[in-house]
Structure formats: C-alpha cells, structure tokens
Amino acid sequence: MTEAHIEARRNQIIEAARACFLERGFHATKIQDIAKVAGLSTGAPYRYFESKDDIVAAMCSEALDRHRRRFGTLDLAATSRSIFEELSTVYLAAAHEPGAKDTARLTLQVWEESTHSDNTGEALRADFNLIQxxxxxxxxQAQARGEIDNNLDPPSVAQTMVSLVLGLIVQRAAGVAVEVDKYEEATRSLVTGKLWNATAGEKQSTTNPT
Amino acid sequence: MTEAHIEARRNQIIEAARACFLERGFHATKIQDIAKVAGLSTGAPYRYFESKDDIVAAMCSEALDRHRRRFGTLDLAATSRSIFEELSTVYLAAAHEPGAKDTARLTLQVWEESTHSDNTGEALRADFNLIQxxxxxxxxQAQARGEIDNNLDPPSVAQTMVSLVLGLIVQRAAGVAVEVDKYEEATRSLVTGKLWNATAGEKQSTTNPT
Amino acid sequence: MTEAHIEARRNQIIEAARACFLERGFHATKIQDIAKVAGLSTGAPYRYFESKDDIVAAMCSEALDRHRRRFGTLDLAATSRSIFEELSTVYLAAAHEPGAKDTARLTLQVWEESTHSDNTGEALRADFNLIQxxxxxxxxQAQARGEIDNNLDPPSVAQTMVSLVLGLIVQRAAGVAVEVDKYEEATRSLVTGKLWNATAGEKQSTTNPT
Amino acid sequence: MTEAHIEARRNQIIEAARACFLERGFHATKIQDIAKVAGLSTGAPYRYFESKDDIVAAMCSEALDRHRRRFGTLDLAATSRSIFEELSTVYLAAAHEPGAKDTARLTLQVWEESTHSDNTGEALRADFNLIQxxxxxxxxQAQARGEIDNNLDPPSVAQTMVSLVLGLIVQRAAGVAVEVDKYEEATRSLVTGKLWNATAGEKQSTTNPT
DNA sequence: GATGAATGAGACTTCATTCAT
DNA sequence: TATGAATGAAGTCTCATTCAT
Structure with missing residues (x-):
C-alpha cells in the first residue's frame, strides 16, 4: 500500500494503544485489546509493527515528539522575564487542554518505560536536555543583564524550572486535585521572584544585602 | 513462627523485590527472580504474600511509608523562611543519599503503579496531601506575617514547592545529569525569592512597588 | 468462526476430555492431555472453555443431557406392565451398547463430581427426578387399575426401579462381571412380579391372600 | 511408640481424612487440611502413611472393611424369604443411621476411586463378590425349594438385589429425597414378589401360567 | 517423635506471535 | 492484504513432601 496508508494505520494503532495504555497500563494491555480498539484483527498490528514492544516504543516516541514540539518552541530571543512567563504559558497550554490529566498519566508511564528501554530512555533524556x-x-542571558544571581548554575536553575512542569504532571497523574490556574499563578510568582512581598524584603535579604 | 520472623521474611522478600524491580521493572520481574535474590525457593514468597501483585503492593506501600516518615517530620512551628530551608533539607537528605538515583527510578515505578492500583493510588494521594x-x-503562616503575597493560594503554592522535589526525582530517574548541590542552591533561591538580584528589584516589583 | 465450528470444537474437546477422564479420572487428567488427544495445542481449549473445571462441568452436563434424552422418552400413555418392560428396555439399550462399561465408569465420576459441584449436582438431581x-x-396408573398394592408409595417404588438401573452401572463400573442379558431377565422378573413361581404363590400371599 | 499408639494415630488421621473428603472430595483435600482437622502438624501424617494416596487407600479400605463386616453377616442357613428380609434389614440398618447420607457420598467417592486404583478396585470387587x-x-436354595423360577441365573438375580442397595446409596448421595422407610417397604415388596396384587395375578402370569 | 517452614516439581493459564485461508 | 484461530513458550501459583530444629 501507499506510504500514506501505512502511516495512517500506524497512527490508528498508536492511538488505540494510547487509549488502552491509559486504561490499563502497558503490561496489562494485550495486543488484542489494541487491535479491537483500533477496529482491526488480531494479527493486523504485526503488519505495521515488529512487536508489542515496538508499539510501546512508537507510542512513547510519539508522545515525546509531541512534547519536544511543544517545548521546542521557546523563543530564545525574547527577554528573560517574559521567557519565564512563556515557559509557564507553554506548560499551561498543555495543562489546560481537555484530557490533560490522562496525558499526565500516560506521560508517567512513558517516563517509567524509559527507565527500562534504552531507546525511549535516550529519547527522553534528549527531550529533557533540549528544554533544559x-x-x-x-x-x-538574564545573568548577563545582571538580573539573576551570577553565582547560580544556569543548568541547575533550568532544572528547577523544568521541575515545576514535571512535578505538576506527577501530581495530576497521581490524582492530586490541582487548580491549574492557581498553580500557574504560584509558579509565576516563584519563577519571577514575586512570591515574597516587597515589604518583607529585608527578611529575605539576610544573606544577600543590597 | 514468631511474628518477628514473619515480618523479617516479608522484609527480606520486599527488599529482594525492590532490587529486582529496580533492575527490570515490575512486569519483567518473575517471582522466581525475587525468590532467588531473597535466597529462597520458588514457592516461599507465597507463604508471606498472596500473589505477585501483593508483593508489588507491599513494596509500593513500604516505599510510600518511607516517604511519609521522611516528609512527615516537617516542623510547623518553625518560622516560614527556615521552613523552606527545612523542606529543601529534608528533600536533600534523600537526594544526597547513596542510591538516591535508584530510589528515584523506583519511585517512578511506584507512581506509575499507583495510576492503576486503587490501594497504592490512595496511599500516594494521602502521601502527597500530607506534604502539601x-x-x-x-x-x-508566612502570609499571616505578611511575608508572602496574600493573593496566592497556599495549597497551590505548596504544590509548586512539592514539584521542585518531584521534578528532581523525575529528572534523575530519567538519567538527566543533576548536580544535587547546585539544584539545591537554585531551589533555595527560587523558594526564598533570592533568585533575582536586588538590583533588578524594580523589574519584579511591577505588582508590588516598594 | 461460525457457531457450528465453535460447537464442533467444543464437542471435540469434550470428547477428548471424556477419553482422558475415563483413562485417568478428572484430577489426574492434565489440560495438555485433553489438548493432545483432541489434536490441539496446549492453549487451544481455553478458546472454548473458561478453565479445566469448565471442561469437566461441560462434560458432565453433556453426559447428563445424554441420560435425560435417553430416559426422558418413557411413554406415560403405555400400560403399566409394558412400561416396566420399557424401563428395562430403555436401560438395556444403554447397557448393551459397546463401551457401556466405560460409560458406567464415567457416570460414576459424574455422580461423584455432582457431590461437590452445585451445578452438576443440581443437573443430576433434575435428571433423577425426571425419571422418578x-x-x-x-x-x-397401575395402582389405579388395581395391579399394584395401593399401600405402596409410588415415588418410593419408582426409586427402587431406578436403583435397578443405577446399581447395574455401579457394579459394571466397579468391574463386577455382569451378564447383561441375565441381569435384564432377573430385573424383569423382579419388576413384573414373576420372580416367584406361581406354585409358591401361597408363600408370598401372606398379606395378599387370593 | 507402641503398636497401639500407631494404630490410634492412623485411625485419627483416617477419621480426619474422611471428614475432609466428605467436605471437599479426595483431590481437593490437602494433606494440611487432614493434619489440621486431626490436630496434627503438617508433617505428622507422613510418620504413619507413605503418601496422600496411601491415606486415601487406607480410608477406602477401611470403608470397604466396614461394608464387608456389615454385609458379611448374612445368614446362609436362614430360609430364603426371611433372607431377603435380612438383606433389606442389613441394608436399612445402614441407611437409617445418622450420617447415612454422608456415608453414601463418601461411598460414591470410594467407588470412583476404585475405578483408578488397582488395590481399591480389587478390594471393592471382592466386596461385591462376597455379597453377591x-x-x-x-x-x-430358594430355587431348590421350587420357590424361584429355575430359569433365572442366581448370580444375576443376586446382582439385582445388590442394585437395590447400591442404587439407594447413589440416589441419596446425589441428594435425591428418599424416604428410607418407604423405600424399604417398596424393596421388600419387590424382592418378595408382593408388589403385584393377587387380584392382578392373571396379568402377570402371561408367560408363567400355573 | 513432633513440628511446620521450606522446597520445587508440575499444573493451570495467558497472550505475543504466526500462518493457513 | 486481512483475518482470527491456533500455537506454545513462559509465568504464576499450588501443594505433596522433606528435614532441620
């Protein structure tokens, strides 16, 4: 068949797999479940994928691609402060989408899978490194402008920022009740240094006097 | 035998299971693997656990208990600022321990498991809620003292703090190279509002002019 | 596949099971034995039956159906005397068939199974009650015609008649050498009151003097 | 220990086994069940029996001995008519005892077991042959006195008599509601030729005219 | 002799994968 | 190319039996 047909079938199967994985997890999902959800026969997936693991890997890689596409759009040319807001916004775009909680649960599975799969693991690390x-x-850039403490390690600071996104995913996946708007607000305050009231400024300047 | 003996055997098996799960993940670990690592025969675990799932659940619950014990010690009577440091310290105590990266990988599995298991899921939510x-x-308390913006939702702010811990676990589990000391430093700056230089104070004071 | 195909496979498996059960009994028969005898692979039976117990139950139920079909044909409209002969005949039809002794052994297993299985037990009771x-x-009817002592309880008399059939099954299953023709002749004499010679009539007429 | 002690322990175990077998059947009964019911440790039965099969065999043989003792008392010197009554009486003594229905269920198991076990099978056949x-x-003797039709085969007639006993056991084991007194009455009528009313005498003499 | 924890062979069952139609 | 019945390797779990205490 045509290349397009094959691609369409693959996506159809991956989509079915996603639904099943969400419902039951990777290892509790049978190939037959996927085939049934995809409206195909038991043997059909094997025309488009090597094995069940291959489907899992494809699904993971597809999920990671999605992430990469989303987070890969951060604009390096923007000013630092608005960038933090962009980070927040980019994240929130995902967190506000319908089914974001499901996506979070699936993401957790992908992360877990990456722990045992070399390929998925490598892809995930590449993903994280890109964002970081x-x-x-x-x-x-902010440090160059004198806005951020020069003693801080940029990659490490970046990792804390990333954690604010990842941690939300974890909490939502775990079923913690998160009010995304408020979480966003708190994140913004944290990331832009507005958490603390100016009137309490002296207190926080103990170790960093002006 | 004695209650103590039974408990010891259960722990021995859970410990073996932890090692196997870390090595291969839940579903790739065979009961025989666990038995072998525990130095027992194939059927022995079934004297102490109902099933493989029971072992998984026990191991998860044990891991969550450990977390709860660790994070349940936060001192509410302390001042807000030192409390943030305590949060950091409590977390860092875990992140600096040998095998912390392994623990992170295991934690990811527990989280994933909680997505499909009612019991583990409930325990995890209880865990997160306790910390939160x-x-x-x-x-x-900090808001009462006027240190933190009263417009922010305390639970949401707490969730961002928790994310700083969870996100580190995710990144380490994923194999991202994290320098824990520096991550700690960045976290501290973020949480205590010291990320931004005082000289850049005007910029962050948009909503809170001095 | 088609409904017919499924039914055919089920019968094929039940037939194989029957052979195995006869050879070794229920509990000594492995699923693999059944599969092998049926010319199928190890897992095949599970497409058509839930479990080994399900196969046993199906086989029992099939055996009881067979009985019911055979004994359910008694003609109530016939006269009493020829009816007893019909009972004998119906029974003998079964006892004379090739493999009747094997069937007897299998029947014993079904009875025994019915002692522990609610479903099979209920079916067996229904079977017995139908005949009775x-x-x-x-x-x-015979009593109404004044042929049989009106003091006798019809169900109880029926149970003794049934025993003449069941007892033969037991004895043959146990390996007792039974000459079916002669057993039939004796049964007929017993059931039709011809056991005793007319010349000895006075002796048996203690309670029923001519 | 003393011979008596060993015998006592064996009986204790056999008794426990009987209770378990009755509850669950042979193959569903675990050695540990028997040990528990007997108030012994898991390993104890192995001091007194070779194996589980050995316990089953002993229990069967014990049951058959009991039967043999009961039915072996038939008095050959008595007159034929009272002998039939004795047969009935001997049987009824067993059927009227408390727990007779349980005994029947167990007997069914023994018969079934005898189908697969050479030893038990041989013992059962010996049992049946003795009675027959x-x-x-x-x-x-009755034929010699001219009371019973000389054309009938004595062993076959005996088998029908035995069936009246065995069939009752089967029906009771199967859970059919049997009123033993009435069954006895019907049996007596059947065996002593009193089933048919004398007034219907002509009808039954079709083939045996005086 | 007694105990009962431990053993481990073996049964049941599942399900990824194949292949005849 | 699609189907889905069949395959059979492999895992979970059981329980008769052993043996150190």
Missing part, C-alpha cells in the same frame, strides 16, 4: 538547554540559555 | 498540607500551613 | 416422576406416574 | 455370592446362594 533552552531555559539555561535564558538564565544566562 | 504541611507546606500549605507554612505558607499560610 | 415418570416411573412414579406409571406406578400410580 | 451370599445372595446367589440363597437364591439357589
């Missing part, structure tokens, strides 16, 4: 590099670059 | 409640309480 | 009801009805 | 021989002898 972007954010770190922004931090450096 | 503690941190939120601290935030409220 | 038929025979009892015949007895009543 | 006794009854056949009585029949012969």
């Amino acid at each position: 590099t972007h954010v770190a670059e922004i931090v450096k | 409640t503690h941190v939120a309480e601290i935030v409220k | 009801t038929h025979v009892a009805e015949i007895v009543k | 021989t006794h009854v056949a002898e009585i029949v012969k």
